[in-house]
Amino acid sequence: MRKNTFESHVPFNEIRLCKFLSNxxxxxxxxxxxxxxxxxxxxxxxxxxxxxxxxxxxLFVFCxxxxxxxxxxxxxxxRHGTLVCNGLGxxxxxxxxxxxxxxxxxxxxxxxxxxxxxxxxxxxFPVFTAYTVLRFQNPGSVIPKEYTVS
Numbered sequence: 001m002r003k004n005t006f007e008s009h010v011p012f013n014e015i016r017l018c019k020f021l022s023n024x025x026x027x028x029x030x031x032x033x034x035x036x037x038x039x040x041x042x043x044x045x046x047x048x049x050x051x052x053x054x055x056x057x058x059l060f061v062f063c064x065x066x067x068x069x070x071x072x073x074x075x076x077x078x079r080h081g082t083l084v085c086n087g088l089g090x091x092x093x094x095x096x097x098x099x100x101x102x103x104x105x106x107x108x109x110x111x112x113x114x115x116x117x118x119x120x121x122x123x124x125f126p127v128f129t130a131y132t133v134l135r136f137q138n139p140g141s142v143i144p145k146e147y148t149v150s
Contacts, residue, residue, distance in 0.1 A: 018045065056099065063092040071135075086132040090125075097125035 021042055028035065071085035100122045104112045112118050 021045065056096065059092060060096065064089050064096075082135060086135050090129055090132050093125040093128045097122065 021038070024035075024038065025042070067085035067088045071082050071089075074081055100118070103118075104122070
């Protein structure tokens with residue numbers, strides 16, 4: 001009789017598909033050319049994943065890096081520009097934080113925190129939010145004077 005586990009009640013989703021494909025390809029790697037439908041499925045999953053990562057990268061570059069650099073390089077010139085750039089950065093890091101929380105829930109806490117890059121990605125939102133709060137208090141400086149060494 002089959003054991004009643006949580007995983008048996010979870011619908012077949014993309015993460016379980018990736019695990020299944022990984023198991024099949026590792027077992028039959030020398031015969032993968034014979035499984036054309038499996039090969040097509042792997043390629044389709046790869047293309048979908050590539051699109052998602054491309055959108056996240058574009059979001060990060062155009063809605064976080066560019067406004068951050070504009071905010072840093074135009075320090076003190078316009079108060080509103082600094083606030084808008086940092087506000088856009090907070091919104092962007094929050095969206096990326098939501099993706100990271102989804103990844104954390106999908107692969108599990110221990111597997112997620114084994115990679116140091118995941119630590120950096122999940123801490124980006126709280127750290128940048130703290131930086132932005134400091135910038136909102138004193139938009140004229142990149143690092144407020146109270147926190148610098150003279």
